[in-house]
Amino acid sequence: MSNPFRDLPSVTKVLAAPALTGARERHSPDAITAAARAAIDAIRTRLASGEVVAVDVDALAAEALAALDAQAAPVMRPVINATGVVLHTNLGRSPLHEDAARAAYEAARGYLNLELDLTTGKRASRQENVRAGLKAVTGGESATAVNNCAAATVIALRAVAAGKEVIVSRGQLVEIGGSFRIPDVMAVSGAALREVGTTNITRLSDYERAITPNTAALMRVHCSNYRVRGYTRAVELSELVELGRKHNLLVIDDAGSGQLIDLTPFGLPGEPLISASVATGADLVLFSGDKLLGGPQCGIIAGRAALIERIERDPLMRAFRLDKMTLAALEATLLLYRDPAKAVREIPTLRMLTTTLAELKRRSDAFAAWVRAIPGVTAGVWEDESFVGGGSLPDVSVPTMVLGLSAEGLSEAELAARLRVGTPAVVTRVQDGRVLLDLRCVFERQEAELLGAITQAVL
Numbered sequence: 001m002s003n004p005f006r007d008l009p010s011v012t013k014v015l016a017a018p019a020l021t022g023a024r025e026r027h028s029p030d031a032i033t034a035a036a037r038a039a040i041d042a043i044r045t046r047l048a049s050g051e052v053v054a055v056d057v058d059a060l061a062a063e064a065l066a067a068l069d070a071q072a073a074p075v076m077r078p079v080i081n082a083t084g085v086v087l088h089t090n091l092g093r094s095p096l097h098e099d100a101a102r103a104a105y106e107a108a109r110g111y112l113n114l115e116l117d118l119t120t121g122k123r124a125s126r127q128e129n130v131r132a133g134l135k136a137v138t139g140g141e142s143a144t145a146v147n148n149c150a151a152a153t154v155i156a157l158r159a160v161a162a163g164k165e166v167i168v169s170r171g172q173l174v175e176i177g178g179s180f181r182i183p184d185v186m187a188v189s190g191a192a193l194r195e196v197g198t199t200n201i202t203r204l205s206d207y208e209r210a211i212t213p214n215t216a217a218l219m220r221v222h223c224s225n226y227r228v229r230g231y232t233r234a235v236e237l238s239e240l241v242e243l244g245r246k247h248n249l250l251v252i253d254d255a256g257s258g259q260l261i262d263l264t265p266f267g268l269p270g271e272p273l274i275s276a277s278v279a280t281g282a283d284l285v286l287f288s289g290d291k292l293l294g295g296p297q298c299g300i301i302a303g304r305a306a307l308i309e310r311i312e313r314d315p316l317m318r319a320f321r322l323d324k325m326t327l328a329a330l331e332a333t334l335l336l337y338r339d340p341a342k343a344v345r346e347i348p349t350l351r352m353l354t355t356t357l358a359e360l361k362r363r364s365d366a367f368a369a370w371v372r373a374i375p376g377v378t379a380g381v382w383e384d385e386s387f388v389g390g391g392s393l394p395d396v397s398v399p400t401m402v403l404g405l406s407a408e409g410l411s412e413a414e415l416a417a418r419l420r421v422g423t424p425a426v427v428t429r430v431q432d433g434r435v436l437l438d439l440r441c442v443f444e445r446q447e448a449e450l451l452g453a454i455t456q457a458v459l
């Protein structure tokens with residue numbers, strides 16, 4: 001019997017194969033050598049385990065090249081969101097408006113007046129760049145922005161309530177997801193949590209009884225991602241404000257999803273409006289920039305100027321402050337709100353949320369006709385329900401249109417998996433034996449690519 005290891009080629013021989021000589025434009029010599037060696041080692045391991053393997057130099061070189069190309073490709077890549085979930089945390093939540101994306105790009109690739117007053121030539125605060133825009137959309141006396149709403153909660157509590165007690169209803173001690181739990185966040189801030197009431201019922205008297213000389217604030221946390229139903233009672237913000245005034249306590253509203261424009265005329269349910277919280281008298285209102293605002297990831301704090309100043313003076317501000325790209329994208333997004341009708345029409349998150357059923361049906365029908373032209377594919381269009389997701393409008397399903405897809409010889413799970421790993425990657429819903437595509441979050445510019453991805457997936 002011949003020794004199979006004798007057939008293993010040398011590294012030099014694999015490097016001389018055309019696949020790898022052609023790779024020198026894209027990959028460094030060291031990386032190519034390492035990949036060739038790894039491919040040979042892998043075969044040696046298989047031979048050592050007794051496997052019968054045909055050793056072929058070109059096949060080894062091709063394997064090494066595939067590994068090199070895979071290593072050089074970015075892990076993060078564009079995904080077509082065909083789930084219908086507009087604020088999909090795993091897919092990056094809010095897509096930015098072109099103006100905001102361009103502002104971030106320009107900020108990224110060059111210099112800008114981030115902390116410089118160009119008129120006086122003097123140093124300025126980066127927070128000033130977005131203050132006027134934030135005040136305009138929230139109605140707050142002042143406002144500021146940090147990295148996300150979790151950071152906003154930590155810094156706000158630390159600045160105004162560290163070493164003191166903050167009263168929160170047990171019905172609002174929520175986990176937002178990704179291990180963001182209100183009690184843990186409060187612990188980090190140095191404020192002591194004073195829980196009152198029960199999961200389903202909290203009365204104003206529960207808050208009032210818990211007030212001590214060491215109480216700093218009353219906090220409301222919006223049930224962004226769940227609802228308590230049935231025999232339930234929560235205290236209105238206006239009642240908390242009244243109680244706060246009576247006892248000289250601050251009222252903090254963690255509003256979460258942060259809706260700025262009333263979307264009920266578009267058939268969407270009423271999330272608390274930020275301007276309403278501010279007008280009701282909450283001293284500080286906190287919300288995310290990349291939920292219903294439709295901007296970049298950030299956390300916004302609006303409210304009384306003296307408190308915002310204290311927050312900005314907190315040493316944590318340095319750790320939580322926004323980078324130039326996010327600030328540029330936020331400013332551009334806020335400018336779109338100067339015309340609310342335009343904001344709803346153009347900010348992707350708001351446009352997707354308010355897309356009409358008729359519009360979705362028109363697009364789905366047209367797209368289904370293209371899909372049916374792919375051999376072996378069947379497609380139907382019908383009405384279904386989708387969820388907004390991402391810590392907003394938890395139990396609210398909005399009517400939507402879906403395109404149900406099946407391919408000969410492929411299970412729905414196989415088809416969905418192929419679409420996910422294709423180029424571009426397509427994320428779908430799988431339901432009742434079919435792959436469902438919801439075009440609500442598919443940009444019209446992506447439709448041709450989506451059709452190409454489906455064609456590739458069923459080959």
Ligand SMILES: *Cc1c(COP(=O)(O)O)cnc(C)c1O
Pocket residue numbers: 148149150151176180221222223224225254255256257287288289298299390391392
């Ligand atoms: C989403 C949410 C948060 C967390 O916001 P991030 O911007 O994701 O950090 C905090 N509080 C509430 C009520 C939320 O809905």
